[in-house]
Amino acid sequence: MMFPSQPRSQSARNCSIFTLGALGGMMVATGAFAHAGEHSVADGALVSPSEIVDCTLETGAAAECARYVVKYLPDDLEIGPFCPATLADEGGIWHWDGDEAGVYRINEDFLRMLDEQGYTFFNDDGEVYSFDIRTEQPVETNECIQATVDTDVEMTVLIPANPVMAEEKTDLGTVAQVGIGLDGVPIFADAPSVLDTGHMPALDTCGGHIDPGGWYHWHATATDLNTVFENEGVAAECLNVEQDQTAQFGYAFDGFAMYGTLNQDGSVPDDLDECGGHIGRPEQGEEPVYHYHSGTTFPNLPTCLVGVVAQDNFSTNAAGGIGAANAGGGPGGPGGAPDFDAIAEALGVEPAQLEQAMQDAGGRNADLNAVAEQLGVSVDALQAAMPGPGQ
Incomplete structure (x- = not known):
């Protein structure tokens, strides 16, 4: 168990360590959504019925995993906007990590700020440079990236049904695999930086975008993203996903559930470890188990995983992008991740x-x-x- 990043009482710390020890490192939950099962992902996202299958953890241990084969996009999920066409338009959002770092709406004010820093995304007529990363190459030094979907793409995801604590945490770097949403949308860590590639893989106002492989994925806890906008003073709102600070968003690839910023009773967690998790009651009447909470700054996802993930836990039939057999580049464009x-x-x-x-x-x-x-x-x-x- 990692030391918490925020102070907490010695009694609470001892309680967490005792709970882990008593369960032999296994965090098995009793609630309907505290651990992954056959019915944990929305039917509208599935290519075929989900099931429990035999799998192998990265430690080599035999285990059982929930297996989800999901579509390029759930049936009922609206996405966008991404790149604005002109400076007069409002696009999605971007987590800028250069001078004056923060989360911004992709609009004229933001793009002119980048221009002053040497990143020019528009021409003299106010037209924003952009390209479809699935079908095109950039022609300008700085371009906004968006992509079209490929309706034939599907992804296969394996989530341990009975999560096991790892001996050491796993840090989540750029575009690292984080997990899967209850809506069936894969979740990944922060997208590649403009400082690395020169190009901006725009996110929509719910924190997702389309991979170069043609399928949509999250880069944020979409069900609690308005908390980030309010906290960081961003003039944006996630309208396509219901917002609930206490709701479960999905599962990390280690099998532990991911929730919003607040505990089930509406209180603020005060004992989170450095990965953003703790042992508590994720739902009313459930036994205390380890689970993650989203943060109030972007990206509002776990920064590391405490559990063991399954081997070959993410794959896709897409022609390129994350998880593809011939994967290259990435959401940051050529030379990206x-x-x-x-x-x-x-x-x-x-x-x-x-x-x-x-x-x-x-x-x-x-x-x-x-x-x-x-x-x-x-x-x-x-x-x-x-x-x-x-x-």
Whole structure:
């Protein structure tokens, strides 16, 4: 169990540790939605009925998982807007991490602020540069990214039915796999930065967008996103998803449930660990179990996972994008999220080693000499394995 990021009493801390120990590291819940089951994901998102199947955890242990095969988009979910066509239009939102960082509505004020910082997304006529990442390549240095859907795409997701605590937490970096919503929409960590790619993979006002593979996914806890807008003073509102600060949003890939910012009784959790979770009663009358809560700043998702995920827990028949057999690029566009699997294979190291070395050496501005030294490879070999511009 990780130490909490917020102070709490010693008695509460001891209670959490005792609960984990008494259950032998297993957090098995009794409520209908506290752990993943056959009926946990909305029928309107499913390609075929969900089921409990045998699976293998990343530790090698045999387990049971809820298996969900979901559509490119649930039947009843409206999405957008994403990129504005002109400076006079209101688009979606973006989490800007340069100067004057924060969450912004993609509109004239925001785009002119970026222009002053050297990122120009519009021409002299006020037309916003944008491209469809599924079918096009950018032609300008800075373009807003959106995508069209591919109605033939489906994703297969495995969620442990009986979550198991891991020996160490797993940090969630850019575009890391977080989980699946009860609506059947996959959930991923923060989208690639404009500072990395020059391009902006716009999110709609509920915190989602279409992957280069042609399917929609979340980058936020959509059921509690208005809390973030209010907290950060953003003139936006999620209208396509019902807002409820106490409701369950979905499941993380380790099997633990994800809820809004408030406890079931409406109180504010005061004992969250560094991943944004704690042991408590997720629903009225249920036994206390570990679960995550969303944050009040963007992205309002867990920053790490405390449990063990299943092997091969996310795959898709899409031609490209996250989880595809020939995945390349990413929601950040060409040169966006690195394909750690491919780079690691070329270097003869594990993807987790590579990602950790990059993080240790400075993240997006990593010192490649330090990365190469940590991995025990030459700088020339590392540079040769990294994608070049447009790859």
